[in-house]
Amino acid sequence: MQALLHFDLASFLDSLVSLATAFVLGSIIGYERQYRQRTAGLRTNTLVAVSAAVFVDMAYRLNGAAGATQVAAYVVSGVGFLGAGTIMKEGLNVRGLNTAATLWGSAAVGACAGADLVAEALLAAIFVLASNTLLRPLVNSINRRPIDDRASEVTYQLCLVVRSDQQKQVLDLLETALAEASYPVGDLEVEPFGEDAVEIKATLLSTSVESAQLERIVAQLSGENHVRQAFWNLSTTE
Known part of the structure; x- marks a missing residue:
């Protein structure tokens, strides 16, 4: 009521x-x-x-x-x-x-x-x-415009697939290659990949990264016997 x-x-x-x-x-x-x-x-x-x-x-x-x-x-x-x-x-x-x-x-x-x-x-x-x-x-x-590496705020990720027992050697090679290019690593992840391999993911937060130079680093690492796959990708979405 x-x-x-x-x-x-x-x-x-x-x-x-x-x-x-x-x-x-x-x-x-x-x-x-x-x-x-x-x-x-x-x-x-x-x-x-x-x-x-x-x-x-x-x-x-x-x-x-x-x-x-x-x-x-x-x-x-x-x-x-x-x-x-x-x-x-x-x-x-x-x-x-x-x-x-x-x-x-x-x-x-x-x-x-x-x-x-x-x-x-x-x-x-x-x-x-x-x-x-x-x-x-x-x-x-x-x-639709091409990405300007220096003008855009992008996040790069460099990925390597290597044998599990060669992980330490490849990490050393990766750190050396990025240090020579003055690319600081914002984050580093290592995840299992198959039965006998791991995937190393290095996230680069620097806005001064150049795609061409990153391609050269990938080509250099791909030539190493310990590396099975090497590639990179980027994101412009926050």
């Missing part, structure tokens, strides 16, 4: 407008993500927007603007954990950062709607959509 006693039609309609706004705008953002087959699609972005609106609207009704402000801060933190689940690391490449950022955008849209800032929610949704659509041709154009 307490629910009936505290029922306020005006407040209920206000909440309905807030949640409907979050639902519609979150669905629009989610549709764009679903159309591009992203990890977080239509339902996820809609749920994030509506949930954020529910929490902020509830806090606003219980404790006014102060309560809405406090809950909005928790929404930001909570969505950060949710977005972290969409980020995947594949070798040196990281995927899902844009999806995680879009979820934050959907939460911001929902929070605005929950705080009765409908116009601001619409404006936020427009900018989130613009970031994912209007900037896409520019991103594709930049990505």
Whole structure:
């Protein structure tokens, strides 16, 4: 009976407008993500927007603007954990950062709607959509340009496959070759490779690495009897 006693039609309609706004705008953002087959699609972005609106609207009704402000801060933190689940690391490449950022955008849209800032929610949704659509041709154009080793912030990884019993000798050769080129090693990993081999992965964090010089190092190491395979790759994704 307490629910009936505290029922306020005006407040209920206000909440309905807030949640409907979050639902519609979150669905629009989610549709764009679903159309591009992203990890977080239509339902996820809609749920994030509506949930954020529910929490902020509830806090606003219980404790006014102060309560809405406090809950909005928790929404930001909570969505950060949710977005972290969409980020995947594949070798040196990281995927899902844009999806995680879009979820934050959907939460911001929902929070605005929950705080009765409908116009601001619409404006936020427009900018989130613009970031994912209007900037896409520019991103594709930049990505199609050849990589300038000195101008781009890239991470290089030099990989060697060697016999297990020759690991120490090859490590010495690798360190010598990189030291002569003044390429400091940021990280060094040794993993099993088959039954009698290991794979040595040296990550170079220097932005002064030149592809041509790295090719010469790979060719030099490939000529060693202890080395079965030698190659390198790079990543420009942070």
